[in-house]
Amino acid sequence: MCGRFDQNDIARRYVAAFGWADAAYRGQAEPTHNATPGTARLIFHMHGGAPAAEDIYWGYRPSWAVGKLPVAYQARLEKIHGNYWRRLLQTGRAVVPAHGWYEWTGEKGKRQAWHIHRKDRAPLFMLALASFAPARDHPAEGGFVLLTTDSQGGMVDVHDRSPLVLEAADAATWLDSDLSPEQAAELARALALGPDCFAWEQATLASARPAVKAAPGAGAAAEAAPAAPEPAPQLSLPL
Structure with a gap:
C-alpha cells in the first residue's frame, strides 16, 4: 500500500528526470530514504498553467470531515470518482517523484x-491527488494522497496494493x-507500469544503509539500500 517511500534525491534532479526545464520550485524538504506520512514531501503539479514543484503535507482530510473520518494517506483508483475524491481528481492531480517505496510482510513482531x-x-x-487550499486548522486540509491499485504478478507476494507509477511523459499527461x-x-489504469518493471529487495531495520538480499525472481542484484522502520498502519479510505 506504500506506507513509506524513498525520496532520496534533490528537487532539481527529480525535476530534470521528469523532463521539466522551467518548473518553479517552492519548498525546503530534505532528501530522505524514509519519507513518512504526516510530513511535507516534494510533489509536482500544474499551477496557473505552469509546472510547479513544491512541498505538500502527506495526508488529506477536508475540514468538514474532522471528527467524522481519519486522515487518508492513500486513495484507491477504483474509488476516485466518488464524491470524496472527485474534486481533487478534477483540480488536484499531482505526481510524487521517488526512488522506491516500502512494504512489509510477515507476522507482527x-x-x-x-x-x-x-x-x-x-x-x-x-x-497522487492533492488539495492546494490553505490549511486553516490542520495541514491535512492542504495535503496529498498516493493513488493505489491492485498489485499484479509477483508483487502480490509483497502487498496486495501498489502505488500507480507511470513513465515521466505519461505522468506529465496526467x-x-x-x-x-x-x-x-483511464490514463492511470491503461499506462501504469506493470510488475516486470520493478524489483524488490529486503531492507533491514538498522539505522544505516546495509546490504540487502534480493527476493527470488525479483530481477535485481543485492546492493546497498535504505533502512526502513516499520510504519504505523495507514488508511486508504474506501469512499
Missing part, C-alpha cells in the same frame, strides 16, 4: 521490510488540466 524500485534504478513517478476526470482515470 517479525515484520520484514521490502524496498521496491525500478529495475533500472531510475526515478519513478507515483500518481497533470494536463485539459484531461477530464474520466480521461485521467
